[in-house]
Amino acid sequence: MGYRVAVVGATGAVGREILKTLAERDFPISDIVALASPRSVGREVSFGDRTLKVQNLETFDFTGWDVGLFSPGGSVSAKYAPIAAKAGCVVIDNTSHFRMEPGVPLVVPEVNPNALKGMKHNIIANPNCSTIQMVVALKPLHDLFGLKRVVVSTYQAVAGAGKDGMDELFAQTRGSFVNDPPKIEQFQKQIAFNCIPQIDRFMDDGATKEEWKMTVETKKILDPDIAVIATCVRVPVFIGHSESVIAEFEEPVDLAQARAALREADGVILRDEREDGGYVTPIECVGEDATYVSRLRIDPTVPHGLAFWCVSDNLRKGAALNAVQIAETMIALDLLPKHG
Numbered sequence: 001m002g003y004r005v006a007v008v009g010a011t012g013a014v015g016r017e018i019l020k021t022l023a024e025r026d027f028p029i030s031d032i033v034a035l036a037s038p039r040s041v042g043r044e045v046s047f048g049d050r051t052l053k054v055q056n057l058e059t060f061d062f063t064g065w066d067v068g069l070f071s072p073g074g075s076v077s078a079k080y081a082p083i084a085a086k087a088g089c090v091v092i093d094n095t096s097h098f099r100m101e102p103g104v105p106l107v108v109p110e111v112n113p114n115a116l117k118g119m120k121h122n123i124i125a126n127p128n129c130s131t132i133q134m135v136v137a138l139k140p141l142h143d144l145f146g147l148k149r150v151v152v153s154t155y156q157a158v159a160g161a162g163k164d165g166m167d168e169l170f171a172q173t174r175g176s177f178v179n180d181p182p183k184i185e186q187f188q189k190q191i192a193f194n195c196i197p198q199i200d201r202f203m204d205d206g207a208t209k210e211e212w213k214m215t216v217e218t219k220k221i222l223d224p225d226i227a228v229i230a231t232c233v234r235v236p237v238f239i240g241h242s243e244s245v246i247a248e249f250e251e252p253v254d255l256a257q258a259r260a261a262l263r264e265a266d267g268v269i270l271r272d273e274r275e276d277g278g279y280v281t282p283i284e285c286v287g288e289d290a291t292y293v294s295r296l297r298i299d300p301t302v303p304h305g306l307a308f309w310c311v312s313d314n315l316r317k318g319a320a321l322n323a324v325q326i327a328e329t330m331i332a333l334d335l336l337p338k339h340g
């Protein structure tokens with residue numbers, strides 16, 4: 001017998017990817033329900049070779065459901081995740097709402113699986129997509145050399161802003177060829193043919209909330225002593241986040257050792273050929289599970305520095321896959337009780 005699984009936000013970019021990932025990975029399911037807003041009730045979404053009729057989150061009773069994979073946006077999760085959790089359903093939430101709460105594990109299974117044992121309120125948080133791929137790549141290097149400081153610049157795809165963000169890039173791109181003035185709704189400026197150095201709102205110190213998330217989440221997942229400064233930029237790429245990561249370590253860095261560790265690391269593929277095209281770009285990682293590391297080199301401007309490029313499918317490892325892997329890890333650690 002499998003688990004009773006609720007997918008919340010099932011009509012969205014991440015929700016659909018969660019359904020796809022559950023089916024592809026043969027997650028042990030005895031019953032599955034797709035939930036979204038009242039607007040979507042009765043619509044159909046694919047799950048493997050089946051279709052599911054979408055039900056209304058607002059009136060859904062989570063009693064008897066084992067696990068809820070949530071991606072309906074922060075304010076909706078804020079309201080409904082505690083309701084589901086109280087009914088005994090373990091919530092794995094993709095939004096940023098609960099991530100920094102004590103008693104809510106913030107987990108990347110390749111990096112800190114044991115944090116799952118600290119779950120207090122039946123809620124587990126999936127980290128920010130940019131944080132996930134960065135910590136997957138940094139973990140083996142941190143284990144070897146002791147990570148001190150990270151300077152990261154991101155090149156983030158519009159899929160991170162959901163299906164409406166993808167539609168806006170598409171509409172503006174198409175519009176430019178037929179002389180339609182760009183309609184700007186999801187982003188602060190035109191995204192087609194442009195780069196926008198703002199993701200999420202501004203904080204008092206001049207950082208954006210996305211940049212703040214990369215700092216505090218890395219500390220919570222990897223080590224509170226690591227200093228992180230991020231610049232997060234939205235780029236006109238549909239799917240797949242890229243990052244330039246510059247890392248400074250406590251110990252002297254050995255490039256060959258770093259390469260070997262990245263080659264061995266779970267969830268990482270090192271593709272670094274030091275020749276034209278010998279690196280991975282976001283379009284090549286769409287639909288893939290791994291975080292790809294390329295352009296690995298010594299940073300000679302600090303005593304123990306490394307620089308690299310990493311890309312990953314933000315809907316997959318950055319969201320859906322990581323959430324499903326959390327559920328799988330909970331099963332492996334015997335932390336996911338079945339009601340049935």
Ligand code: A2P
Nearest residue numbers: 009010011012013036037040057072076162163
């Ligand atoms: P709906 O399609 O009914 O609006 P994305 O991040 O790609 O925009 O997707 C957001 C997901 O969250 C969609 O599935 C959306 O459903 C769902 N959602 C948004 N608001 C609510 C709400 N108030 N209650 C339930 N689901 C919601």
